[in-house]
Amino acid sequence: MTVLDRRTVVAGAVAGLCFALPAAVLQRTVFEGTAMAGVMLAVITFSGALAGYGAARALPPQPLVHGAVAGLVTFLGAEVVYLIATREVPHPIGLVFGALLFSSLGTIGAYVAVWRGAQSAPPEGER
Numbered sequence: 001m002t003v004l005d006r007r008t009v010v011a012g013a014v015a016g017l018c019f020a021l022p023a024a025v026l027q028r029t030v031f032e033g034t035a036m037a038g039v040m041l042a043v044i045t046f047s048g049a050l051a052g053y054g055a056a057r058a059l060p061p062q063p064l065v066h067g068a069v070a071g072l073v074t075f076l077g078a079e080v081v082y083l084i085a086t087r088e089v090p091h092p093i094g095l096v097f098g099a100l101l102f103s104s105l106g107t108i109g110a111y112v113a114v115w116r117g118a119q120s121a122p123p124e125g126e127r
Helices: 006-028 036-056 063-086 092-120
Strands: none
Touching: 006 036, 006 063, 036 063, 036 092, 063 092
């Protein structure tokens, strides 16, 4: 049974939400119907990977799981804000797809954090 370090998950999710929420609001309001809406969608997608990177950067015991959960929390936070703003319930299949997408992106971000941590670690026996 895995035990999640809540601090690392929250830190990653906050990092992801700092990018996802403003980009989502801009996409739905200012940039509605313009080419910048696609750029904002890319920023929102990037935020899932950023959340995973932020959660796994501290190298918790299971960094990929922490990254996936941070990506999922980022998605859920953005969905709650969207629900409050529009007062519309999204389609359930869309929710499942989004949750899986952001969990996968969080895992990719966590993998990058682990990979960079392994590269910067000194060789065995050295300090």
